[in-house]
Every structure is written in structure tokens, then in C-alpha cells.
Amino acid sequence: MSAQPRVHLLTGAGSGIGAVLATRLLERGDELVLLARSAERAEQLAAALPGSEVLVADLSRPDSVESLRLPEGLDSVVHAAGIAELGSVAELSVGAWVDQLQVNLVAPAALTRIALPALRARRGTVVLLNSGAGLHAHPGWSAYAATKHGLKALADALRAEEAPYGVRVTSVYPGRTATAMQEEVHRQEGKEYDAAAWIQPETVADAILHVLDLPRDATLTDLTLRPT
Template sequence: MTTHLITGAGSGIGAVLAQRLLERGDDLVLLARSASRAAELAASYDGARTVVADLADPASVEGLDLPASLDSVVHAAGVVELGAVADLGVASWLEQLTVNLVAPAALTRVALPALRAARGTVVLVNSGAGLTAHPQWSAYAASKHGLKALADSLRTEEAEHGVRVSTVYPGRTATAMQEKVHAQEGKDYDAADWIDPGTVAATILHLLDVPRDATVPDITVRPNA
């Protein structure tokens, strides 16, 4: 039986991925930011286990009661706040850097003994903004560029332990986050214009199932439009 630790399972890509893993019989450990949120996730994913930590407070991941063996850790949670450098305050910078970069680093460190035991895979759901920074996207892109650096360093550091590290760079995907982005950009939102979350989830499943003789370091998923 394979076991996966997932952040961001409450919506979007993380929710679809969690459901598909559950449907194929895998064990899930879902990270929730509060006890009430944990109860909601447990009700949504029958048989899944929950652990509580707030990614806005990375120190809260210390001491998490994780399984002794983890086949994967999938970092699918994230936050976004657009704005010009001239306008973004310290709070916006800190929130995005904390949730999108510092928290994945802290959680991965805590999970490494279990990942090493299973020779597991770390999947970091990044963004096209992790490769190119456009106007209004400075803080979010900085957090995602940092996430790429984390993945690249971790991949080399953990190779001797058999831990694989993959980064997925989705383009605009039809999630609640994308709807928020459109609102901040002052644009109309139509989910049909963008990548279905299930497409990105299928890509992550592929990464988890790649035979042990190979690693896929990076994969980009772009909308056709």
C-alpha cells in the first residue's frame, strides 16, 4: 500500500489528486490548517487521515505525527496576491513567501525520514510564474522561483537516499485561485478557457508512477489557448 502526504487537498488540483489517489486504493495523509478544516477533509475523503498545521506558520509543522514511510509528499497548497512592487506591502510579500516557499521547505524536512524509508517522491506544484515573472506578479513569482531553487537543491541532496524530486509548472488552471487572479486583473473569468485541474492531477499521478529507474525533474503543462 502506498501512502501520500498532500497539502491543498481542500480545493483545485490538490482536491482532484486526493480523490483519484483514494479511488485507486492509496492511503492519504491530508494536511489541514485547523481542527475544523481537518474534520471537513476527513468527511470528504473517506478513510483519509488528517494532520493539522498552518502553512502560514511553518513552525507549526514541527512535531507532526507522520507515518514512518511516505511514498510521496505533494505540495499543492499556495496563495497569490497580485500588485506592483510600488504597491505591495510587507504583509503580502511575507504571506506569499511563507506559504509558497518556507512552509514547503519546512514540511519536506520534517517528512524526509519517512520519504527516505520509502524511497519516495516529492512533487512541488509550482507555476509558470516560477519560470517567468510578469508585471504585477513580483511577490508570487519570487516565491515560486524560490520553490524551483528548493526543488533543484533537494533533488541533488536526496539522490543518495533514493528520494526523487519533481516540479510541475502548470499554466493558468481553472481553480478558485485563478478566479481570484482574474478578479485582481479586472478580467472576466471563464473556467473553460483554462487547464482543467484534473489534467494537472493526471500529470502528478504520472510523476508518482514513473518507474524507479528514472526521475522527471521538471514538467510544464500549458493551456492550448
């Protein structure tokens, strides 16, 4: 009897680390359920990653995930979507704080909650793509770092809560990675951007694959990557 295909729910598959990870999972025969913020974006994702199921939910409005119809079983949920707006505490608007909190923290919590029955059914893994900013906050990064520190707290609490159900939870903390977001961060910082100077998204995707494929006798709770 052939093995049951593994099924993964993935956010942020449109670019960067999420896009590389989605491609790798499809290439090895896994099934993907992707989230897109609009019907138009869903069509683009379906064309770019053929064979994927694409659902529409806008992570800037976390309550939009409430109506999603998810598979009965999920082997993983990978939260790879995120936004960053830099600025000092003296400069950042309420809107900048709220937007980042909604996408980077509240949406992952809401999506994980509705996915838990499916994750428990397959003793699946939750991967939260965090950041070095989730461990150390630097000047100009207050709002973004606060969301990522919150994401670490979410992961730590969820790990303890779901251990009795066999659900594993891993936080991944990449340093600066050569993605479109990193290019935008450099623009906000007023710095020259050289993609070759940073971690490549393929490297982070490989680390996440390692987490997803980890044998059942262990949990990889926290994984940090730094540019060399």
C-alpha cells in the same frame, strides 16, 4: 503476499488540483495523510475525503509543522497548497510578501524536512506544484513569482541532496488552471473569468499521477503544462 499500500502526504487537498489528486489516489486504494489549517477544516476534509488521515498545521505559520507525527514511510509528499496576491512592487505591502513566502516557500521546505526520514525509508517522491510564474515573472506578479522561483531553487537543491537516498524530486509548472485561485486572480486583475479557457485541474492531477507512478529507472525533474 499483498503489496503494501502506498502512502502520500498532501497539502492543498481542500480544493482545485489537490482535491482532484486526493480523490484519484483514494479511488485507487492509496492511503492519504492530509494537512488542514484548523480543527474545523480538518473535520471538513475528513468528511469530503473519507478514509484519509487529517493532521492540523497552518502553513502560514511554517513552524506549526514541526510537531506533526508523520507515518514511518511515505511514498510521496505533494505540495499543492499556495496563495497569490497580485500587485506591483510599488504597491505590495511587507505583509503580502511575507504571507506568500511563508505559505508558498518556507512551509514546503519545513514540511519536506520533517518528512525526509519517511521519504528515505520508501525511496519516495517529492512533488512541488509550482507555476508558470516560477519560470517567468510578469508585471504585477513579483511576490508570487519570487516565491515560485524560490520553490524551483528548493527543488533543484533538494534533488541533488536526496539522490543518494533514492528520493526523487519533481517540479510541476502548470499554466493557468481552472481553480478557485485562478478565479480570484482574475478578480484581482479585473478580468472576466471563463473556466473553460484554461487547463482543467483533472489534467494537472493526471500529470502528477504520472510523476508518482514513474518507474524507478528515471527521474522526471521538471514538467511544464500550458493551456492549448
